[in-house]
Amino acid sequence: MxxxxxxxxxxxxxxxxxxxxxxxxxxxxxxxxxxxxxxxxxxxxxxxxxxxxxxxxxxxxxxxxxxxxxxxxxxxxxxxxxxxxxxxxxxxxxxxxxxxxxxxxxxxxxxxxxxxxxxxxxxxxxxxxxxxxxxxxxxxxxxxxxxxxxxxxxxxxxxxxxxxxxxxxxxxxxxxxxxxxxxxxxxxxxxxxxxxxxxxxxxxxxxxxxxxxxxxxxxxVKNSTDERICLITPEKEKGKELLFNLYFVKHVEEEGEKLLFYCEKGTFPKLIEAFAKRNIPIEEINKAHQNLENRFMEIMEGEE
The missing domain is CATH 3.40.50.300 (P-loop containing nucleotide triphosphate hydrolases)
Structure with missing residues (x-):
């Protein structure tokens, strides 16, 4: 072309x-x-x-x-x-x-x-x-x-x-x-x-x-270095505090009962382990589909 x-x-x-x-x-x-x-x-x-x-x-x-x-x-x-x-x-x-x-x-x-x-x-x-x-x-x-x-x-x-x-x-x-x-x-x-x-x-x-x-x-999806995670826990404040202290987690947001954040690819098992060690229960957790918004945020945050 x-x-x-x-x-x-x-x-x-x-x-x-x-x-x-x-x-x-x-x-x-x-x-x-x-x-x-x-x-x-x-x-x-x-x-x-x-x-x-x-x-x-x-x-x-x-x-x-x-x-x-x-x-x-x-x-x-x-x-x-x-x-x-x-x-x-x-x-x-x-x-x-x-x-x-x-x-x-x-x-x-x-x-x-x-x-x-x-x-x-x-x-x-x-x-x-x-x-x-x-x-x-x-x-x-x-x-x-x-x-x-x-x-x-x-x-x-x-x-x-x-x-x-x-x-x-x-x-x-x-x-x-x-x-x-x-x-x-x-x-x-x-x-x-x-x-x-x-x-x-x-x-x-x-x-x-x-x-x-x-x-x-x-x-x-291939170019993304992070995974978008959606997590629900009955102890949201404790969960949020933990996420802020994990080195592989960034850009934590709240949306109603949900905690939305990014974590480095390959660190999903570490995330589950960290919640287990702190005895913070997880009601629901899933990986959100990577999209243009996620990639845009990655690039802009990388610049910052």
């Missing part, structure tokens, strides 16, 4: 402060690529560079083979973008909104507009004014705007922000359909880790302006 997006040795300073410190990654056609990091990690600055709003101090960004600094128009022609809640004209209908955006491209036909309407599933409401739309419908219309030019690369920044569960599922299904039918590359940044895990083929973890790891989502 060809690389649609290539980011090589990119640096960026803002007010003489280094924000992005030499990041490298690529996104292939037909791939959904997740971009994760805490607030201030460098996600927004990276996205602003990808869409040409700001320039890197050093390094290159290529989209569909075109350098975004040297061939901006050709590079950006391959990009569709939706950032959080899209800007829409509320007193116009959905169709009128799409026609307005189509004029910016100059060569978008009515047939293409109808194709997009069919794709985002808004046929029944497309001629209603947007102010009557739900948030999920507005988000789908915003996605439709981004798809008008049939982009090779779709950049999504917090696309499901504020959506209810049904809206999130609808949006996810549209993205999966887009990738399957059009072989579009998708770059997505979101704080909803469960959605990233369900959508993405690979995930990059960024912290303090550098990419700490790029991993296949299917390999998350």
């Amino acid at each position: 060809a690389n649609i997006l290539e980011v090589k040795d990119v640096y960026k300073e803002l007010s003489k402060r280094p924000i992005i410190k030499g990041i490298n990654f690529e996104v292939k056609e037909g791939e959904v690529f997740g971009f994760l990091g805490s607030n201030g990690a460098g996600k927004t600055t990276t996205i602003r560079m990808l869409v040409g709003l700001i320039k890197p101090n050093k390094g290159t960004i290529k989209i569909n083979g075109y350098d975004i600094q040297k061939d901006f128009v050709k590079a950006i022609r391959s990009v569709g973008c939706i950032v959080e809640n899209p800007e829409l004209y509320l007193d116009l209908t959905g169709r009128q909104n799409l026609r307005l955006f189509a004029r910016m491209y100059g060569d978008i036909t009515e047939d293409r507009i109808q194709e997009v309407i069919d794709f985002i599933g808004l046929n029944e409401r497309i001629d209603d004014k947007v102010k009557k739309y739900s948030l999920g419908m507005k988000q789908r219309l915003g996605l439709g705007q981004a798809l008008l030019g049939n982009p090779k690369l779709l950049i999504l920044d917090e696309p499901t922000n504020g959506l209810d569960p049904s809206g999130i599922v609808e949006f996810r299904n549209i993205i999966k359909k887009l990738v399957k039918e059009n072989n579009t590359a998708v770059f997505i940044s979101s704080h909803i880790l469960s959605e990233i895990e369900l959508l993405c083929d690979r995930v990059a973890f960024i912290n303090n302006g550098t990419i700490k790891s790029i991993e296949l989502t299917e390999n998350l």
